[in-house]
Amino acid sequence: MGRFEIVLPEKPIASLDDWLAVGGGQGLTRAKELGPEATIAELERAGLRGRGGAGFPIGTKWKTVRSAGGRHRYAVCNAAEGEPGTFKDRTILRANPYQVIEGLAIAALTLEAVEVFIALKASFGPERERVTAAVTEMERAGLVGDLSVGIVAGPEEYLFGEEKALLEVIEGNDPLPRWLPPYVHGLFATAPQLGWQAHEPEAGHTRGHESNPTAVNNVETLANVPHVLANGADWYRSLGTPETPGTVVCTVVGDAERAGVVEVTCGTPLRDVLDMFGAPRPGRAVRAVLSGVTNAPLTAGQLDTPLAFETFAAAGSGLGAAGFIVYDDTACMVDVASVLSRFLYVESCGQCPPCKLGTGGITNALDDIAAGRGTDESLESLSHWLRVVADGNRCFLPVEEQQLIGSILRTFPDDFDAHLQGECTRPHRAVVPKLLDIVDGAPVFDPRQMRKRPDWTYDP
Numbered sequence: 001m002g003r004f005e006i007v008l009p010e011k012p013i014a015s016l017d018d019w020l021a022v023g024g025g026q027g028l029t030r031a032k033e034l035g036p037e038a039t040i041a042e043l044e045r046a047g048l049r050g051r052g053g054a055g056f057p058i059g060t061k062w063k064t065v066r067s068a069g070g071r072h073r074y075a076v077c078n079a080a081e082g083e084p085g086t087f088k089d090r091t092i093l094r095a096n097p098y099q100v101i102e103g104l105a106i107a108a109l110t111l112e113a114v115e116v117f118i119a120l121k122a123s124f125g126p127e128r129e130r131v132t133a134a135v136t137e138m139e140r141a142g143l144v145g146d147l148s149v150g151i152v153a154g155p156e157e158y159l160f161g162e163e164k165a166l167l168e169v170i171e172g173n174d175p176l177p178r179w180l181p182p183y184v185h186g187l188f189a190t191a192p193q194l195g196w197q198a199h200e201p202e203a204g205h206t207r208g209h210e211s212n213p214t215a216v217n218n219v220e221t222l223a224n225v226p227h228v229l230a231n232g233a234d235w236y237r238s239l240g241t242p243e244t245p246g247t248v249v250c251t252v253v254g255d256a257e258r259a260g261v262v263e264v265t266c267g268t269p270l271r272d273v274l275d276m277f278g279a280p281r282p283g284r285a286v287r288a289v290l291s292g293v294t295n296a297p298l299t300a301g302q303l304d305t306p307l308a309f310e311t312f313a314a315a316g317s318g319l320g321a322a323g324f325i326v327y328d329d330t331a332c333m334v335d336v337a338s339v340l341s342r343f344l345y346v347e348s349c350g351q352c353p354p355c356k357l358g359t360g361g362i363t364n365a366l367d368d369i370a371a372g373r374g375t376d377e378s379l380e381s382l383s384h385w386l387r388v389v390a391d392g393n394r395c396f397l398p399v400e401e402q403q404l405i406g407s408i409l410r411t412f413p414d415d416f417d418a419h420l421q422g423e424c425t426r427p428h429r430a431v432v433p434k435l436l437d438i439v440d441g442a443p444v445f446d447p448r449q450m451r452k453r454p455d456w457t458y459d460p
């Protein structure tokens, strides 16, 4: 257990020749030898699970898309990385974009996809450069055959990374999640969606409407695919835990001596990863560790939890995208809750009224409590909106609000009592750790995020 290199080489892979020299291309060759069904069977045997947050098995996803019918299927790489406290996909793309494109080429072969896309934020300058150069090199070398690899630059919004919103952005629209999942209503689908107006038919479309099943996978998930196929399922399963084989690329930010990204075998205790970054700082103790803004915090007594989907779930939390935000004993958890709730409120798109109204209602109540203006009505409002915020939701964002804020309330009741009595003694003020970069161990957070308004404009 501990550090292990699969997708995050210590020395960046600078060129296609470098990638071929360390075994690049072998995963694609193996997929060609195996054919689609056996490739999926190998990925299932390996137990590779999605690293975008939910841990969904890639074999099941690809099987579902492949069997969903239709003449047109697509594969998409989700490189929109917007989870606060997470910087692993950009680090992987900087270190080795070739493995991700090879993973997409294998997806295309296996799903018999007509086209593939990599969607990342327009602001991800270095990653866009590396991906664009790598695609050009691989196309010239004939490594992606006739496959068209589209690179889509999208907006800053958190929802861009939500898979149904990601497809909207690839189609040229705003990041507003559609109703149905990508394997049911895929890219450029012409099938009507729950009575919504259908997309314009594709050029040359002659038959009935089509749903174009689409597989959306995270950067880290796709990066693993060539390695799994080249080295075999048994090798992959020899790493990690039975339910979460392989490695996981972790980010650490917050109350630590350094911020950074590291790849470790699954099953490594969270504490070991925190130690690598000097968290907590000398003389301080950990109060809470959040894995993004989706799950319940882990507390000081849970730091030995092994990094795996099943163990984090058993601890009452979730591994998410393994972006860890550390809060030490100076942190006021009311302040943390109010800042992160505001993030989710601001980023909610408002298509589902309980989500926008609920995240707003929760944020207002938390702001009042944090500012010492909290009353019984604030608490009633909190518990009302926490109950209904996810009613009729198109996407998972309001469930994140429910899980995150509900669990902070349950785990740190004393902080709320202190605020209601006007006695908070913890000086630390929270920010949204939306990472623009990590430079020599120093995190660079987006200063604009704290000025973002709920209509996605910014305070001057």
Ligand SMILES: Cc1cc2nc3c(=O)[nH]c(=O)nc-3n(C[C@H](O)[C@H](O)[C@H](O)COP(=O)(O)O)c2cc1C
Residues within 6 Å of the ligand: 049, 050, 051, 052, 053, 054, 055, 056, 078, 079, 080, 081, 082, 083, 158, 159, 160, 161, 162, 163, 164, 216, 217, 218, 219, 221, 222, 395, 396, 397
């Ligand atoms: C609000 C929201 C934001 C998300 N942001 C990202 C993201 O930035 N990157 C990502 O890979 N997945 C993100 N996801 C998860 C995706 O919807 C999707 O589950 C994932 O890309 C699937 O890939 P995987 O199966 O390889 O994990 C987000 C989900 C939600 C609800």
Ligand code: SF4
Residues within 6 Å of the ligand: 159, 176, 177, 347, 348, 349, 350, 351, 352, 353, 355, 356, 393, 394, 395, 396, 397, 398
């Ligand atoms: S649940 Fe919230 S964020 Fe998701 S689509 Fe509805 S309003 Fe938008």
